[in-house]
Amino acid sequence: MRFISETSSDGLREQLFVLTDVPGVLWTPAADAAGPRPLILMGHGGGRHKKDPDITRRAHRFVTECGFAVVAVDVPAHGDRPLEEEYDRIASENQARVAAGAELAPLIAEFQALVARRTVPEWQAVLDAVQRLDHVGAGPVGYWGVSLGCGLGVPFVAAEPRVRAAVLGLGGASASTPTSTSASAEAAARITVPVEFLVQWDDERVPRDRSLALFDALASPEKTLHANPGKHGDMPEFEIDSTVRFFARHLSLT
Amino acid sequence: MRFISETSSDGLREQLFVLTDVPGVLWTPAADAAGPRPLILMGHGGGRHKKDPDITRRAHRFVTECGFAVVAVDVPAHGDRPLEEEYDRIASENQARVAAGAELAPLIAEFQALVARRTVPEWQAVLDAVQRLDHVGAGPVGYWGVSLGCGLGVPFVAAEPRVRAAVLGLGGASASTPTSTSASAEAAARITVPVEFLVQWDDERVPRDRSLALFDALASPEKTLHANPGKHGDMPEFEIDSTVRFFARHLSLT
Numbered sequence: 001m002r003f004i005s006e007t008s009s010d011g012l013r014e015q016l017f018v019l020t021d022v023p024g025v026l027w028t029p030a031a032d033a034a035g036p037r038p039l040i041l042m043g044h045g046g047g048r049h050k051k052d053p054d055i056t057r058r059a060h061r062f063v064t065e066c067g068f069a070v071v072a073v074d075v076p077a078h079g080d081r082p083l084e085e086e087y088d089r090i091a092s093e094n095q096a097r098v099a100a101g102a103e104l105a106p107l108i109a110e111f112q113a114l115v116a117r118r119t120v121p122e123w124q125a126v127l128d129a130v131q132r133l134d135h136v137g138a139g140p141v142g143y144w145g146v147s148l149g150c151g152l153g154v155p156f157v158a159a160e161p162r163v164r165a166a167v168l169g170l171g172g173a174s175a176s177t178p179t180s181t182s183a184s185a186e187a188a189a190r191i192t193v194p195v196e197f198l199v200q201w202d203d204e205r206v207p208r209d210r211s212l213a214l215f216d217a218l219a220s221p222e223k224t225l226h227a228n229p230g231k232h233g234d235m236p237e238f239e240i241d242s243t244v245r246f247f248a249r250h251l252s253l254t
Numbered sequence: 255m256r257f258i259s260e261t262s263s264d265g266l267r268e269q270l271f272v273l274t275d276v277p278g279v280l281w282t283p284a285a286d287a288a289g290p291r292p293l294i295l296m297g298h299g300g301g302r303h304k305k306d307p308d309i310t311r312r313a314h315r316f317v318t319e320c321g322f323a324v325v326a327v328d329v330p331a332h333g334d335r336p337l338e339e340e341y342d343r344i345a346s347e348n349q350a351r352v353a354a355g356a357e358l359a360p361l362i363a364e365f366q367a368l369v370a371r372r373t374v375p376e377w378q379a380v381l382d383a384v385q386r387l388d389h390v391g392a393g394p395v396g397y398w399g400v401s402l403g404c405g406l407g408v409p410f411v412a413a414e415p416r417v418r419a420a421v422l423g424l425g426g427a428s429a430s431t432p433t434s435t436s437a438s439a440e441a442a443a444r445i446t447v448p449v450e451f452l453v454q455w456d457d458e459r460v461p462r463d464r465s466l467a468l469f470d471a472l473a474s475p476e477k478t479l480h481a482n483p484g485k486h487g488d489m490p491e492f493e494i495d496s497t498v499r500f501f502a503r504h505l506s507l508t
Binding site: 223 | 477482
């Protein structure tokens with residue numbers, strides 16, 4: 001883990017780092033140096049990056065209001081990472097299939113499952129490295145990710161026992177049938193930690209029945225679906241308040 | 255409006271009253287006499303009454319944490335009110351229809367619409383009377399009611415312009431078709447205030463598609479559906495916290 005820069009402002013310490021070839025950012029409280037503290041790993045959306053405003057606004061609140069550490073890294077082919085020829089090829093093929101009448105959502109889900117084969121071990125390595133730092137330590141871990149961050153987050157949360165609570169959403173799965181289960185529904189069925197699941201009721205990218213099917217597939221005894229009117233990008237501000245309280249409730253050390 | 259008794263404990267002043275022939279209870283902060291303050295009208299569930307534990311636990315929190323006034327009255331044929339032969343007759347007929355294979359949920363909805371023809375004007379008279387009291391006053395009004403309290407609450411909130419925010423749920427509507435709309439969906443389409451809508455994902459009394467159809471029918475630009483696993487009676491405790499914050503956000507005087 002190689003640190004590239006460090007700045008502090010507004011009560012936040014921000015450290016940019018590279019772990020192997022994965023660029024990341026770690027935010028911690030500026031004033032309070034000693035860990036262990038709860039850590040939230042955040043997964044960004046498609047076409048976005050580790051310091052996207054959707055990430056940084058929430059990270060700021062998790063750090064300043066809860067005293068948590070937050071880490072985010074660029075997904076392959078996003079942010080400061082190189083393009084991936086294979087992903088470009090698949091994206092072009094998918095565009096052609098949709099133009100020929102195929103349904104978009106299952107193609108996206110299939111693509112995200114492919115990317116997750118890389119991000120799950122990458123994110124586990126990030127947890128290993130960050131939790132070895134004195135100002136983070138081995139506290140409880142949370143995961144936050146919607147849209148692409150949900151598609152990659154479901155297999156991550158399913159695979160990683162350190163994650164104790166997750167906020168997911170703006171993502172879906174095929175409804176299971178007696179003879180077939182989608183990859184995301186299968187991974188969701190291995191998640192048992194508390195989940196807050198966000199749905200945009202008029203989501204133009206994720207059909208409503210796919211959202212409900214993914215929520216339905218989660219095996220968590222405590223899971224809450226929050227649905228709000230509006231499109232994929234219209235999530236209301238008050239859901240950030242709810243997310244802060246959800247993580248505070250499930251990750252606090254006391 | 256005739257007051258029958260008054261007690262104070264735990265920071266709450268509780269006054270039992272009768273308005274015409276409707277028995278009610280009013281809770282206000284014991285220490286802080288002067289209004290105006292926000293007022294929440296609460297509708298109890300089927301077979302329950304104005305001082306049901308589901309009502310009193312929430313009322314206690316609205317009063318002590320938010321400084322609100324809370325009023326609840328017995329629905330016809332409930333609590334301290336006399337039996338209604340007509341309702342008993344309909345209930346028997348409905349049991350016979352269900353035994354003969356009819357679907358229960360639409361029959362319940364039809365029955366609730368009948369009862370609402372009485373409760374809407376009764377509850378409006380309660381607001382009139384209570385808001386004339388010095389220790390309540392004409393502040394913003396909220397409505398809380400699930401199950402029967404939702405079935406009666408939807409037409410009440412639709413009809414009463416003083417209501418500025420409502421918590422509803424554990425109730426449903428038929429999905430609208432081009433040629434037919436259910437009474438509850440029609441009333442929901444006249445509701446435009448912020449709504450927090452509670453769904454039990456495995457509700458044995460309200461089919462999931464009817465819950466989602468009622469949420470869908472609400473015309474409110476701000477409406478949030480909260481769905482949690484479990485049956486009709488299994489709503490998790492943390493939803494009470496969310497309700498307290500929802501009303502505090504929408505009804506506070508400052």
